[in-house]
Amino acid sequence: MVQVESGRTRILDSAAAILRHKGLAGAKLSDIARGAGMLAPSIYHHFPSKDHLVEEVMMEGIYHNNRHIMARVEGLGSGASPLVRLRAAIVAHVDFLLAGDDYSSAVARVFDDLPDEMRKRVLAAYSSFDNYWRDLIVAAQKDGSASKALDATVVRKFLIAMLDSCSSWYRPGKLGPAQISEQAADLLLYGFATERP
Amino acid sequence: MVQVESGRTRILDSAAAILRHKGLAGAKLSDIARGAGMLAPSIYHHFPSKDHLVEEVMMEGIYHNNRHIMARVEGLGSGASPLVRLRAAIVAHVDFLLAGDDYSSAVARVFDDLPDEMRKRVLAAYSSFDNYWRDLIVAAQKDGSASKALDATVVRKFLIAMLDSCSSWYRPGKLGPAQISEQAADLLLYGFATERP
DNA sequence: GTCTATAATCAGATAGAC
DNA sequence: GTCTATCTGATTATAGAC
Known part of the structure; x- marks a missing residue:
């Protein structure tokens, strides 16, 4: 027997899609409800407020993305070098965003606009x-395969910002998602220059 | 004789600072007015609407940043190689954002949230x-000093997203703005790995 | 579990005095 | 050029029928 998607899940899916494309202020409850095949007040049967709904989308987005990346990296097996693992994580992250996961794209889009208290909670969930x-990153540095001259925190911030951006500018065309993710990994690991300084 | 900053300019400065820190929806006219030492309705003596005010902040931000980067690159003189010019642009962009220019930081923060029509106009101004x-980027590829295997557009998108992010996460600490901008350039040009594949 | 009707709130914008 | 008072419209949220 096929269980039709519950109302609650349809609301979450719709909210994720709309947050992703229109941002926090642009995501009206009436639009979210329409995407779920109902009218705005019906949302309150499932969620106590817009903020609660948004927060659940954020948590799902973090959880989905996290699981996907970890699964790919850990799937490499215990013999993989730190650099190979880092590369796999980069590729997996871009693949996941470009595969069109609305939840994780929504996180990248609206995180900075969340109300302070909610952002703290989301950030805490994000910290793992x-x-x-x-x-x-640190494993690759310890192992000697990555530069110790670069600060691990700076690298992480730049890397994540760079990868997260792709869902906002990528459009299907001559390059597919697989090419974009490979280019991201090549650019981050080996740089744009052909020779070392 | 010292000309005190005009009301119009105080409003623009205040709007840039608040847009930068609170985003588009978070920037209330009453907050902007307070930062300019007046009350909300007074803004309408200088600007016909919030949208017009925001658009002017965006255009100023683009213009300032653009001029700053071009000045630094062109200041290298005609003998500079394409890669040296690209590096100078990267460093100048990060320096400029971290020097705390509210206008250009505001562009990075709210661009995605602008109303469609305005975003088109801002994007057009941005295109130069x-x-x-x-x-x-292309000059460095033609000259052989940068990888032709990477797509120039993809490199540009990733590069700008990465650089633009720094104003949202950088906090003064053990690393100063000058170190951050050098690390950005090193990461983008030479990568995080110590050896080529 | 979803609806119609409506309340409550809030922010952008306007009118007109000073 | 700035103010006080007010209007308008949009959006979140509630009440209560079905």
Whole structure:
């Protein structure tokens, strides 16, 4: 028997899609409800407020993305070098965003606009993810395969900002998602210049 | 004789600072007015609407940043190689953002949230800037000092997203703005890995 | 679980005095 | 050029029928 998607899930899916494309202030409850096949007040049967709904989308986005990246990296097996693991994480992150996951794209889009208290909670949930990236980066430095001259925190911030941006500018065309993610990894790991200084 | 900053300019400065820190929806006219030492309705003596005010902040931000980067690159003189010019542009962009220019930081913060029509106009103004980056990137590829395997457009998008992010996460600490901008340039040009594949 | 009707709130904008 | 008072419109949220 096929269980039709519940009303609650349809609301979350719709909210994620609209937050992703229109931002926090641009995501009206009436639009979200329409995407879920209902009218705005019906949302309140499932969520106590817009803020609660948004926060749940953020948490789902972080969780989905996190799981996807970890699964790909850990799927490499125990023999993979730190640099190979870092590369896999970069590729997985871009692939995931460009595969069109509305939840994780919504996080990248509206995080800066969240109300202060909510942003703190979302950031706390995000921190396990952040730590995972930090570990990948630091492991590559310890192992000698990545530059110790670059600050691990600066690298992480720049790397994540760069990767997160792709869902806002990528449009299908001559390059597919797979090419974009490979280029992201090549650019970050080996740089744009052909020779070292 | 010292001309005190005009009301119009105080409003623009205040709007830029508030847009930068609170985003488009978070920037209330009453807050902007307070920052300019007046009350909200007084803004309408100088600007016909919030949108007009915001658009002028965007245009100023683009113009300031553009001029600053071009001045630094062109200041290198005609003997500078394409890669040296690209590096100078990267460093200048980060320096400028971290020097705390509210106008250009406001552009990076609210661009995605602008109303469609305005965003088109701002994007058009931005395009001369975009073309400048594209020329720097393509020149380095033609000259053989940068990788032709990377798509120039993808490199430009990733590069600008990465650089623009720094005003949202940078906090003065053990690393100063000058170190951040050098690390950005090193990461983009030479990558995080110590050896080529 | 969804609806119609409506309240409450808030921010952008206007009118007109000074 | 700035103010006080007010209007308008949009949006979140509630009440209560079905």
